[in-house]
Amino acid sequence: MISLQSSKVLGATIKDLIIPAERVAHVQVKNNLEHALLVLTKTGYTAVPVLDAKYKLHGLISITHIMDSILGLERIEFERLEHMVVEEAMNKELASLSISDTVEKGLELLVDHPFVCVLNDENIFEGILTRRTILDRLHTHFINNNKEQDLEI
Template sequence: MIGKYIGRFLIQGEDPLMIKAEHCATVRTENTLMHAMLLLTSVGYTSIPVLNEASHLAGVVTMPGIVNGVLEDDNYNWDLLNQRKVRDVMQDNPPSVFDDAKLEDVLRLLIQSNYICVTDKKGLFKGIVARKQILIRLNRLAHEFEINYDVTPVHTSDHGAYELSSMTVNDLKAI
């Protein structure tokens, strides 16, 4: 369970936690692999959500998936980029949550994924929560939480007080 003060602090931020659908790079199931590859290349991502004709989440497409999608008998047939569709190579069932999901559920999924797709209960794509947004907030938490809140430890440890801002990664191994 995420504490109420930590949770409140994490959801605050200059940028919204969820990037709305209209601001997300997406492709459609019927787009060609060439279209998907050009979009992925232009935005610099390695994967993007795939939507069907009704804007429901259908999957995700990755650059490796596209490249593997043109592989024929140990050779790449680049002509297939304009023939094959995204639906042919997309990964079904991407990590996703409903738009009323708890923050802790989103955090668990973001351990394994760079972003989590958000849908309504009918599957309509609402946007994504990117790991980057969480890391921005975690960085702010580490630097600003004690400025805004009085923190009193419930238990003391053998480690005493550490001034982590001056420690190196090697110092952290001993903690």
């Protein structure tokens, strides 16, 4: 029987599992929505973190947030893209993790989110924890446990 109680899997901190901030696509709070839409479209991501110049996390922006912001009564008002800034459309309510949180806490949050932003003790953006990373870690654990069980037989 495969156990997930192992501290190697769920008890470990997420520090070694995150994608570091330098490798995460993001936009800044004062970027216009046209820039944010371009970043989202070019990367293919559904949402990206919104940071300030000091890498403090302010929210998330998605294509849905952008489209909601430019949706008029009778048409989509694309001309508003260059005049509105990200902080006007972003989602400020978001789940986040501390760099010292456990994988188990990350797994709980990833049930409802494709990724979760990770912050240090000063609330500076450290990176993201993704579902893919957690699933890959669990998959590796299962494979290794199966090999160990096969050797015991």
